[in-house]
Amino acid sequence: MTLIEGPVGDLSERMRIVAVANQKGGVGKTTVAMQLGAALSRRHRVLVVDVDRQRSTVWWAENMRDRLPFDFAGDQNPKLLGRLRELRAEYDFVVVDTPGSLEDTPVLERVLDAADTVVIPLIPEPLAVEPTMRTINRLIEPRALRHAVLLNRIDARIPSQLPVWRDLLDTVWGVPRFDAYLRQYKAQTDAPIHGHMVTTLRDNRRTRGAIFDITQVGLEVAAQATPALAAGW
Ligand SMILES: Nc1ncnc2c1ncn2[C@@H]1O[C@H](COP(=O)(O)OP(=O)(O)OP(=O)(O)O)[C@@H](O)[C@H]1O
Ligand SMILES: [Mg+2]
Numbered sequence: 001m002t003l004i005e006g007p008v009g010d011l012s013e014r015m016r017i018v019a020v021a022n023q024k025g026g027v028g029k030t031t032v033a034m035q036l037g038a039a040l041s042r043r044h045r046v047l048v049v050d051v052d053r054q055r056s057t058v059w060w061a062e063n064m065r066d067r068l069p070f071d072f073a074g075d076q077n078p079k080l081l082g083r084l085r086e087l088r089a090e091y092d093f094v095v096v097d098t099p100g101s102l103e104d105t106p107v108l109e110r111v112l113d114a115a116d117t118v119v120i121p122l123i124p125e126p127l128a129v130e131p132t133m134r135t136i137n138r139l140i141e142p143r144a145l146r147h148a149v150l151l152n153r154i155d156a157r158i159p160s161q162l163p164v165w166r167d168l169l170d171t172v173w174g175v176p177r178f179d180a181y182l183r184q185y186k187a188q189t190d191a192p193i194h195g196h197m198v199t200t201l202r203d204n205r206r207t208r209g210a211i212f213d214i215t216q217v218g219l220e221v222a223a224q225a226t227p228a229l230a231a232g233w
Contacts, residue, residue: 015084015091015092017081017094017116018094018116019096020119020120021098021118022120023101023105023134023139025100026100027100027122027123029097030056031152031188032121032150032182032217033095034097034192035191035214036119036218038070038198038214039214039217040092040218040222044091044222045091045092046069046070047070047095048070048094048096048097049073049076049081049084049095049096051076051077051078051096051097051098051099051111052100052107053104055075058075060192063193063194063195064196065195067195067196069199078107081114084114093225096115098111108139112143116145116225117146117147117224119148119221120136120148120150121152122151122165123152123153124153129173133173133175148177148178149175149176149177149178150177150178151165151182152181153184162181178224179216180220181217183210185213186206187201187209187210199211
């Protein structure tokens, strides 16, 4: 079961601002923002924005050189996010990478104030759960934002891991989630060093799973964020 909860909004306005957020550090926000931006850019006009002081995306984007498949705005002042709507003629999706530290909560709040939907990466580790639930309960639900958890770094060698975590999300914590998920792949970890997105890597035995996963995530995010666009898939 997959649901994104919250109001659908005005579908006539095409541009969607997708925040990638979780106050738990290291769950894959930067990875998801960049790879999702690449997956969406195959069919849509995409801008990826970074408001995180760590500027991990900036380093990655610079390594990509002319392979970067989307427009990129690093080191953005979150106060300007409110003006992103002015770009609606130019982009279908704006994907925003956000900081994972508690002291940067005001920055995250500004992003959420501007966002239409929220993708919440979560790794299957018990210690990641409480900060994730806190982010949802304190920051996302009060804004009635459409949101869903994206399971990341799923270990394909542990067959029970995916069904167990899906069940926990569905029945114990009761939070919406994507059907799509990302498995743990070296191609994901290494992509920034090689100056690639997984979607810009050659399709072979080592890269195929990672390319498939992010493609599925892109399809589902596009469909959930903008049902009108999804009709064209
Ligand atoms: N599906 C995956 N497979 C393999 N490695 C992954 C995957 N997702 C993320 N990683 C790795 O996990 C580490 C943390 O990911 P990332 O930097 O995207 O997290 P983050 O939530 O942005 O962290 P922070 O809160 O510090 O900003 C990185 O080394 C990244 O390459
Ligand atoms: Mg990050």
